[in-house]
Amino acid sequence: MQKKVLVVTGGGDCPGLNAVIRAIVKRASQESEWQVIGSIESYNGILKEPMETVILNEQAVAGIHVRGGTIIGTTNKGGPFSWPYKKADGTWATEDKSEELLRKIKDLEIDAVISIGGDGSQKISQKLFEMGCPIIGVPKTIDNDLSATDFTFGFRTAVQIATESVDKLVTTAASHNRIMIMEVMGRDAGWIALHSAIAGGAEVCLIPEIPYRIDSVMKKINSRFKKGKGFAVIVVAEGAKPQGGSATGTESQEAGYQNVHLGGIAYKLQREIQDAGCEASIRVTVLGHLQRGGIPIAVDRLLATEFGVKAFEMVLEKEFGRMVSYRHPNIVSVPLQEATSEYNYIKQDSFLLKTARGIGLSLGD
Ligand code: F6P
Numbered sequence: 001m002q003k004k005v006l007v008v009t010g011g012g013d014c015p016g017l018n019a020v021i022r023a024i025v026k027r028a029s030q031e032s033e034w035q036v037i038g039s040i041e042s043y044n045g046i047l048k049e050p051m052e053t054v055i056l057n058e059q060a061v062a063g064i065h066v067r068g069g070t071i072i073g074t075t076n077k078g079g080p081f082s083w084p085y086k087k088a089d090g091t092w093a094t095e096d097k098s099e100e101l102l103r104k105i106k107d108l109e110i111d112a113v114i115s116i117g118g119d120g121s122q123k124i125s126q127k128l129f130e131m132g133c134p135i136i137g138v139p140k141t142i143d144n145d146l147s148a149t150d151f152t153f154g155f156r157t158a159v160q161i162a163t164e165s166v167d168k169l170v171t172t173a174a175s176h177n178r179i180m181i182m183e184v185m186g187r188d189a190g191w192i193a194l195h196s197a198i199a200g201g202a203e204v205c206l207i208p209e210i211p212y213r214i215d216s217v218m219k220k221i222n223s224r225f226k227k228g229k230g231f232a233v234i235v236v237a238e239g240a241k242p243q244g245g246s247a248t249g250t251e252s253q254e255a256g257y258q259n260v261h262l263g264g265i266a267y268k269l270q271r272e273i274q275d276a277g278c279e280a281s282i283r284v285t286v287l288g289h290l291q292r293g294g295i296p297i298a299v300d301r302l303l304a305t306e307f308g309v310k311a312f313e314m315v316l317e318k319e320f321g322r323m324v325s326y327r328h329p330n331i332v333s334v335p336l337q338e339a340t341s342e343y344n345y346i347k348q349d350s351f352l353l354k355t356a357r358g359i360g361l362s363l364g365d
Contacts, residue, residue, distance in 0.1 A: 003111045004035050005315055007056065009070040010042035010079070010117035010124070014140045014154030015296035016304035019065035020116050021072065023308025025056050031316065037110070038072035042121075043080050045072075046104050047097050065301050068294045077256035079124045084256030092255035102133055112315040116140050118152075119340060120258070122323060126336040129321040136314045137323035137336050138307050142292055144191040148339035149325040153304040158185065158291040159195040165287055166200025166233055173231035179221060179273065179282040181234045183266035185291050187259075188247075190346050192291065193237035194353075197361060203232040204362045206269070208239035208247065209346045212364025214272045220362035221273065225280060232280075236269055238262040243365075263288075306331045 007024060009017050021038070028034040039045035040052035054060070054072060064071055078084040080101040082094040105113065112134045115125045118141035125137045139146045142158040162184050169180040182202075186192040190207020197205035204220050206212045217234070224232040239247045239262055249262040266284045273282060296304065303326060310324045310331045323339040325332050346352060356363060 001033065002035055003033050004037055004109060005112045005114060005312070006037050006039055006046075006105065006108070006110045007072065007114045008039045008042050008045075008116065009072055009074045009140075010115060010121035011074065011076045011140070012118070012142075013069050013074050013292060014142050014152075015068045015157040015292070015294065016153035016300040017070040017074075017116060017140060018061075018067045019296060019301045019304035020138055020140075020153070020308040020311070021056065021070070022061040022065050023305040024114060024312045025058060025061045027309045027312040029058050037108075041073040041075045042117075043101055044075060046108075047080065047083065047101055051104070065305065066295055068292075068296065076120070076259070077254060078258075079120070081124065081127060082256065082258075086255075094256060098128065098131060102128070102131055105133065112136065112320070114138060114311045114315065118143070119146060119343075122146075122336055122340045125323075126321070126340060129336060134318070134320045136311055136320060137339065138311050139323060139325065139339065142192065143186045143189055145187060145189040145344045146339065147342040147344035148323060148334045150328050151303065151326055153300040153307065154292070154296065155191065155300075157294075157297045157300045158192050159199065160297050161291050161294070162192055162196035162235070162287060163199040165285065166196055166202055166235065169233050169285065170201070170231075173233055177225070177229055177231055177280060179232045179234065179278070179280050181236060181266045181269055181282060181284045183236050183238055183263070183284070183286045185287070186237045186239060187262060188239045189344060190237040190240070193235045193240070194346060194356060197235040198352075198356055198359070200233070200235070202235045202361065204234040204364060205356065206234070206236040206240040206265075206364045207346060208237055208241060209348070210363050210365050211241050211243040211245070213243050214276055216362065217269075217273065217364050218276045218278065221278060221280075228279070230280075234269070236265050238265060240265050242272075
Protein backbone atom coordinates (compact mmCIF):
# COMPACT_ATOMS: atom_id res chain seq x y z
CA MET A 1 0.00 0.00 0.00
CA GLN A 2 1.26 3.46 -0.84
CA LYS A 3 2.38 5.72 2.00
CA LYS A 4 2.69 9.49 1.87
CA VAL A 5 4.95 11.99 3.58
CA LEU A 6 4.10 15.67 3.38
CA VAL A 7 6.98 18.17 3.37
CA VAL A 8 6.59 21.85 4.30
CA THR A 9 9.14 24.66 4.53
CA GLY A 10 8.12 27.45 6.92
CA GLY A 11 9.48 30.80 8.14
CA GLY A 12 12.19 32.80 6.41
CA ASP A 13 14.03 30.96 3.67
CA CYS A 14 17.59 29.81 4.15
CA PRO A 15 20.36 28.35 1.95
CA GLY A 16 20.16 24.55 2.16
CA LEU A 17 16.36 24.07 2.25
CA ASN A 18 16.40 22.52 -1.20
CA ALA A 19 19.21 20.17 -0.23
CA VAL A 20 17.04 18.88 2.65
CA ILE A 21 14.07 18.36 0.31
CA ARG A 22 16.26 16.52 -2.21
CA ALA A 23 17.71 14.24 0.47
CA ILE A 24 14.23 13.35 1.81
CA VAL A 25 13.08 12.47 -1.70
CA LYS A 26 16.20 10.49 -2.57
CA ARG A 27 16.04 8.49 0.67
CA ALA A 28 12.29 7.94 0.29
CA SER A 29 12.76 6.68 -3.27
CA GLN A 30 14.71 3.74 -1.81
CA GLU A 31 11.48 2.61 -0.12
CA SER A 32 9.14 1.68 -2.98
CA GLU A 33 5.86 2.35 -1.16
CA TRP A 34 6.61 5.96 -0.18
CA GLN A 35 5.56 9.08 -2.05
CA VAL A 36 6.73 12.60 -1.09
CA ILE A 37 4.33 15.53 -1.46
CA GLY A 38 5.25 19.19 -1.01
CA SER A 39 2.80 21.75 0.34
CA ILE A 40 3.32 25.11 -1.36
CA GLU A 41 4.19 28.04 0.98
CA SER A 42 4.21 26.04 4.18
CA TYR A 43 0.75 24.86 5.32
CA ASN A 44 -0.95 27.39 3.03
CA GLY A 45 -0.85 24.81 0.24
CA ILE A 46 -3.07 22.46 2.22
CA LEU A 47 -5.34 25.11 3.69
CA LYS A 48 -6.03 26.92 0.42
CA GLU A 49 -9.00 26.09 -1.82
CA PRO A 50 -8.04 24.62 -4.22
CA MET A 51 -5.06 23.05 -2.51
CA GLU A 52 -1.57 23.77 -3.82
CA THR A 53 0.63 20.71 -3.53
CA VAL A 54 3.30 19.13 -5.69
CA ILE A 55 4.60 15.57 -6.08
CA LEU A 56 8.28 15.55 -5.22
CA ASN A 57 9.99 12.76 -7.12
CA GLU A 58 13.63 12.33 -8.12
CA GLN A 59 13.07 14.25 -11.33
CA ALA A 60 11.57 17.21 -9.44
CA VAL A 61 14.55 17.46 -7.09
CA ALA A 62 17.40 16.76 -9.52
CA GLY A 63 20.24 19.20 -8.96
CA ILE A 64 18.37 21.44 -6.50
CA HIS A 65 20.92 21.00 -3.69
CA VAL A 66 22.93 23.87 -5.16
CA ARG A 67 19.98 26.25 -5.35
CA GLY A 68 19.14 28.80 -2.64
CA GLY A 69 15.57 29.36 -1.46
CA THR A 70 12.99 26.58 -1.46
CA ILE A 71 11.31 25.06 -4.51
CA ILE A 72 8.07 24.65 -2.54
CA GLY A 73 7.97 28.25 -1.28
CA THR A 74 7.60 29.46 2.29
CA THR A 75 5.92 32.12 4.40
CA ASN A 76 6.66 33.76 7.71
CA LYS A 77 3.19 35.25 8.09
CA GLY A 78 0.84 33.50 10.47
CA GLY A 79 0.43 29.72 10.47
CA PRO A 80 -2.37 27.22 11.00
CA PHE A 81 -3.07 28.56 14.52
CA SER A 82 -3.26 32.21 13.41
CA TRP A 83 -4.16 32.15 9.74
CA PRO A 84 -4.37 35.71 8.34
CA TYR A 85 -7.43 36.57 6.25
CA LYS A 86 -8.92 39.80 4.90
CA LYS A 87 -12.30 40.81 6.33
CA ALA A 88 -15.09 42.34 4.25
CA ASP A 89 -14.12 45.83 5.48
CA GLY A 90 -10.58 45.32 4.09
CA THR A 91 -8.87 44.92 7.47
CA TRP A 92 -6.96 41.79 8.43
CA ALA A 93 -7.75 39.28 11.13
CA THR A 94 -6.48 35.81 12.05
CA GLU A 95 -8.30 32.56 12.72
CA ASP A 96 -7.33 29.14 14.05
CA LYS A 97 -7.30 26.67 11.14
CA SER A 98 -5.39 23.89 12.90
CA GLU A 99 -8.39 21.50 13.13
CA GLU A 100 -9.10 22.05 9.44
CA LEU A 101 -5.44 21.43 8.58
CA LEU A 102 -5.39 18.13 10.45
CA ARG A 103 -8.68 17.03 8.86
CA LYS A 104 -7.29 17.76 5.40
CA ILE A 105 -4.03 15.94 6.16
CA LYS A 106 -6.14 12.92 7.23
CA ASP A 107 -8.33 13.15 4.11
CA LEU A 108 -5.19 13.14 1.96
CA GLU A 109 -4.12 9.94 3.78
CA ILE A 110 -0.81 11.50 4.79
CA ASP A 111 1.21 9.15 7.03
CA ALA A 112 3.81 11.66 8.21
CA VAL A 113 4.66 15.35 8.01
CA ILE A 114 8.18 16.77 7.88
CA SER A 115 8.28 20.44 8.84
CA ILE A 116 11.52 22.22 7.92
CA GLY A 117 11.60 25.48 9.85
CA GLY A 118 12.99 27.60 12.67
CA ASP A 119 11.87 28.32 16.18
CA GLY A 120 8.36 29.56 15.28
CA SER A 121 7.72 26.68 12.84
CA GLN A 122 8.82 24.06 15.38
CA LYS A 123 6.56 25.55 18.06
CA ILE A 124 3.74 25.01 15.55
CA SER A 125 5.01 21.43 14.96
CA GLN A 126 4.85 20.73 18.71
CA LYS A 127 1.25 22.03 18.94
CA LEU A 128 0.20 19.96 15.91
CA PHE A 129 1.90 16.92 17.43
CA GLU A 130 -0.06 17.43 20.66
CA MET A 131 -3.21 17.39 18.53
CA GLY A 132 -2.25 14.00 17.10
CA CYS A 133 -0.29 14.94 13.96
CA PRO A 134 2.52 12.46 13.08
CA ILE A 135 5.13 15.20 12.63
CA ILE A 136 8.92 15.50 12.56
CA GLY A 137 10.88 18.76 12.66
CA VAL A 138 14.01 19.74 10.76
CA PRO A 139 15.74 22.84 12.19
CA LYS A 140 16.53 25.71 9.82
CA THR A 141 17.68 29.27 10.29
CA ILE A 142 20.59 31.45 9.28
CA ASP A 143 20.47 32.88 12.83
CA ASN A 144 21.75 29.66 14.50
CA ASP A 145 19.49 30.50 17.44
CA LEU A 146 18.11 26.98 18.13
CA SER A 147 19.81 25.53 21.20
CA ALA A 148 18.94 21.89 20.51
CA THR A 149 21.37 21.59 17.59
CA ASP A 150 25.07 22.51 17.36
CA PHE A 151 24.45 24.26 14.03
CA THR A 152 21.58 24.89 11.67
CA PHE A 153 22.21 24.72 7.92
CA GLY A 154 22.31 28.11 6.22
CA PHE A 155 24.11 29.74 9.13
CA ARG A 156 27.59 29.12 7.78
CA THR A 157 26.60 30.30 4.31
CA ALA A 158 25.39 33.55 5.90
CA VAL A 159 28.69 33.80 7.82
CA GLN A 160 30.63 33.27 4.57
CA ILE A 161 28.70 36.05 2.83
CA ALA A 162 29.18 38.39 5.82
CA THR A 163 32.89 37.57 6.07
CA GLU A 164 33.47 38.24 2.38
CA SER A 165 31.68 41.56 2.88
CA VAL A 166 34.02 42.47 5.76
CA ASP A 167 36.96 41.63 3.47
CA LYS A 168 35.61 44.04 0.88
CA LEU A 169 34.90 46.79 3.40
CA VAL A 170 38.45 46.58 4.81
CA THR A 171 40.09 47.56 1.52
CA THR A 172 37.82 50.51 0.83
CA ALA A 173 37.95 51.64 4.51
CA ALA A 174 41.77 51.60 4.39
CA SER A 175 41.91 53.57 1.12
CA HIS A 176 39.68 56.35 2.50
CA ASN A 177 40.67 56.40 6.20
CA ARG A 178 37.08 55.56 7.04
CA ILE A 179 34.99 53.79 9.59
CA MET A 180 32.74 51.17 8.01
CA ILE A 181 29.75 49.89 9.96
CA MET A 182 28.20 46.68 8.68
CA GLU A 183 24.83 45.52 10.05
CA VAL A 184 24.08 41.80 9.84
CA MET A 185 21.05 39.64 10.62
CA GLY A 186 20.67 37.21 13.51
CA ARG A 187 17.66 38.43 15.51
CA ASP A 188 18.38 38.24 19.27
CA ALA A 189 21.65 36.34 18.89
CA GLY A 190 25.02 37.58 17.68
CA TRP A 191 26.25 34.43 15.94
CA ILE A 192 26.54 35.78 12.39
CA ALA A 193 28.09 39.03 13.65
CA LEU A 194 30.69 37.45 15.89
CA HIS A 195 31.72 34.68 13.49
CA SER A 196 32.14 37.08 10.57
CA ALA A 197 33.86 39.76 12.68
CA ILE A 198 36.47 37.26 13.89
CA ALA A 199 36.90 35.61 10.48
CA GLY A 200 37.07 38.95 8.65
CA GLY A 201 39.29 40.69 11.22
CA ALA A 202 36.95 43.53 12.17
CA GLU A 203 37.96 45.93 14.94
CA VAL A 204 34.63 46.10 16.78
CA CYS A 205 31.73 43.64 17.02
CA LEU A 206 28.50 44.50 18.81
CA ILE A 207 26.10 41.69 19.68
CA PRO A 208 22.78 41.49 21.58
CA GLU A 209 24.34 39.33 24.30
CA ILE A 210 26.75 42.17 25.28
CA PRO A 211 25.08 45.61 25.40
CA TYR A 212 27.64 48.20 24.32
CA ARG A 213 28.96 51.50 25.71
CA ILE A 214 29.79 54.14 23.13
CA ASP A 215 32.90 55.29 25.06
CA SER A 216 34.26 51.76 24.80
CA VAL A 217 33.62 51.73 21.03
CA MET A 218 35.32 55.15 20.76
CA LYS A 219 38.37 53.93 22.67
CA LYS A 220 38.92 51.24 20.03
CA ILE A 221 38.25 53.63 17.14
CA ASN A 222 40.69 56.23 18.52
CA SER A 223 43.38 53.57 18.87
CA ARG A 224 43.00 52.88 15.14
CA PHE A 225 43.61 56.48 13.93
CA LYS A 226 46.83 58.55 14.08
CA LYS A 227 46.71 62.16 12.77
CA GLY A 228 43.53 61.36 10.79
CA LYS A 229 45.02 58.27 9.15
CA GLY A 230 43.65 54.83 9.85
CA PHE A 231 40.47 52.84 9.46
CA ALA A 232 38.10 50.60 11.39
CA VAL A 233 35.44 48.06 10.51
CA ILE A 234 32.55 47.54 12.91
CA VAL A 235 30.22 44.56 12.58
CA VAL A 236 26.93 45.10 14.40
CA ALA A 237 24.20 42.50 14.86
CA GLU A 238 20.69 43.74 14.05
CA GLY A 239 19.62 42.94 17.63
CA ALA A 240 22.53 44.80 19.32
CA LYS A 241 21.66 47.43 21.90
CA PRO A 242 23.42 50.01 24.07
CA GLN A 243 23.69 49.39 27.81
CA GLY A 244 20.37 50.37 29.36
CA GLY A 245 18.76 50.62 25.91
CA SER A 246 16.72 48.35 23.67
CA ALA A 247 17.08 46.89 20.18
CA THR A 248 16.24 49.05 17.14
CA GLY A 249 13.33 48.02 14.94
CA THR A 250 9.79 48.70 13.78
CA GLU A 251 6.48 46.95 14.30
CA SER A 252 5.45 45.11 11.16
CA GLN A 253 2.52 46.39 9.12
CA GLU A 254 2.24 43.05 7.26
CA ALA A 255 -0.83 40.96 8.13
CA GLY A 256 0.04 37.88 10.20
CA TYR A 257 3.71 38.87 10.62
CA GLN A 258 4.47 38.34 14.28
CA ASN A 259 8.06 39.51 14.61
CA VAL A 260 9.39 43.03 15.03
CA HIS A 261 11.43 44.07 11.96
CA LEU A 262 14.84 44.48 13.56
CA GLY A 263 17.15 46.93 11.82
CA GLY A 264 18.56 50.45 11.95
CA ILE A 265 21.16 49.94 14.68
CA ALA A 266 24.01 50.68 12.24
CA TYR A 267 22.64 54.18 11.50
CA LYS A 268 22.00 54.79 15.21
CA LEU A 269 25.60 53.80 15.93
CA GLN A 270 26.88 56.10 13.17
CA ARG A 271 25.10 59.04 14.87
CA GLU A 272 26.40 58.03 18.29
CA ILE A 273 30.00 57.87 17.03
CA GLN A 274 29.65 61.27 15.31
CA ASP A 275 28.10 62.77 18.46
CA ALA A 276 31.04 61.40 20.46
CA GLY A 277 33.30 63.70 18.39
CA CYS A 278 34.69 61.31 15.78
CA GLU A 279 36.01 63.24 12.78
CA ALA A 280 36.57 60.31 10.41
CA SER A 281 33.93 59.75 7.78
CA ILE A 282 31.62 56.85 8.51
CA ARG A 283 29.72 54.71 5.98
CA VAL A 284 27.00 52.19 6.69
CA THR A 285 26.30 48.87 4.92
CA VAL A 286 23.18 46.90 5.80
CA LEU A 287 23.74 43.42 4.43
CA GLY A 288 20.09 42.37 4.76
CA HIS A 289 18.68 39.54 2.69
CA LEU A 290 21.92 39.05 0.73
CA GLN A 291 22.79 36.82 3.70
CA ARG A 292 19.86 34.54 2.99
CA GLY A 293 20.01 34.20 -0.76
CA GLY A 294 22.09 32.25 -3.23
CA ILE A 295 24.07 29.05 -3.26
CA PRO A 296 24.61 27.20 0.04
CA ILE A 297 28.29 26.53 0.78
CA ALA A 298 29.47 22.91 0.89
CA VAL A 299 29.19 22.39 4.68
CA ASP A 300 25.60 23.59 4.64
CA ARG A 301 24.69 21.34 1.70
CA LEU A 302 26.23 18.45 3.61
CA LEU A 303 24.42 19.22 6.89
CA ALA A 304 21.14 19.78 5.05
CA THR A 305 21.54 16.45 3.24
CA GLU A 306 22.26 14.65 6.52
CA PHE A 307 19.17 16.29 8.06
CA GLY A 308 16.99 15.19 5.11
CA VAL A 309 18.12 11.56 5.28
CA LYS A 310 17.71 11.51 9.07
CA ALA A 311 14.23 13.05 8.86
CA PHE A 312 13.02 10.36 6.47
CA GLU A 313 14.56 7.62 8.60
CA MET A 314 12.68 9.07 11.58
CA VAL A 315 9.51 8.76 9.48
CA LEU A 316 10.28 5.06 8.93
CA GLU A 317 10.90 4.62 12.66
CA LYS A 318 7.75 6.63 13.52
CA GLU A 319 9.81 8.98 15.73
CA PHE A 320 7.08 11.62 15.76
CA GLY A 321 7.11 14.71 17.96
CA ARG A 322 10.87 14.94 17.59
CA MET A 323 13.32 17.16 15.73
CA VAL A 324 16.49 16.30 13.84
CA SER A 325 19.56 17.67 15.58
CA TYR A 326 23.29 17.91 14.91
CA ARG A 327 25.33 16.89 17.93
CA HIS A 328 28.86 16.63 16.64
CA PRO A 329 29.74 14.19 15.10
CA ASN A 330 26.28 12.62 15.04
CA ILE A 331 22.87 13.47 13.66
CA VAL A 332 20.39 12.59 16.39
CA SER A 333 16.81 13.45 17.33
CA VAL A 334 15.47 15.47 20.27
CA PRO A 335 11.89 16.03 21.50
CA LEU A 336 10.31 19.05 19.77
CA GLN A 337 9.34 20.36 23.20
CA GLU A 338 13.00 20.49 24.25
CA ALA A 339 14.06 21.88 20.87
CA THR A 340 11.97 25.04 21.25
CA SER A 341 12.28 25.66 24.97
CA GLU A 342 15.63 27.46 25.09
CA TYR A 343 16.95 30.25 22.85
CA ASN A 344 20.54 29.81 21.68
CA TYR A 345 22.43 32.88 22.87
CA ILE A 346 26.22 33.14 22.73
CA LYS A 347 27.33 32.14 26.23
CA GLN A 348 29.42 34.66 28.16
CA ASP A 349 31.98 31.97 29.03
CA SER A 350 32.22 30.54 25.49
CA PHE A 351 35.57 30.03 23.81
CA LEU A 352 34.22 32.07 20.89
CA LEU A 353 34.04 35.18 23.08
CA LYS A 354 37.41 34.31 24.61
CA THR A 355 38.83 34.12 21.08
CA ALA A 356 37.34 37.51 20.19
CA ARG A 357 38.89 39.12 23.25
CA GLY A 358 42.11 37.17 22.72
CA ILE A 359 42.69 38.86 19.36
CA GLY A 360 41.74 42.31 20.66
CA LEU A 361 38.34 42.51 18.97
CA SER A 362 36.38 45.12 20.90
CA LEU A 363 32.94 43.92 22.02
CA GLY A 364 31.96 47.40 23.15
CA ASP A 365 31.74 46.50 26.87
O1 F6P B 1 15.26 34.59 11.02
C1 F6P B 1 15.92 34.87 9.83
C2 F6P B 1 15.90 36.34 9.54
O2 F6P B 1 16.63 36.54 8.35
C3 F6P B 1 16.43 37.23 10.66
O3 F6P B 1 17.81 37.23 10.75
C4 F6P B 1 15.83 38.55 10.27
O4 F6P B 1 15.66 39.40 11.38
C5 F6P B 1 14.50 38.16 9.69
O5 F6P B 1 14.59 36.80 9.32
C6 F6P B 1 14.09 38.97 8.50
O6 F6P B 1 12.83 38.56 8.13
P1 F6P B 1 12.11 39.01 6.79
O7 F6P B 1 12.61 38.12 5.69
O8 F6P B 1 10.66 38.79 7.07
O9 F6P B 1 12.45 40.44 6.54
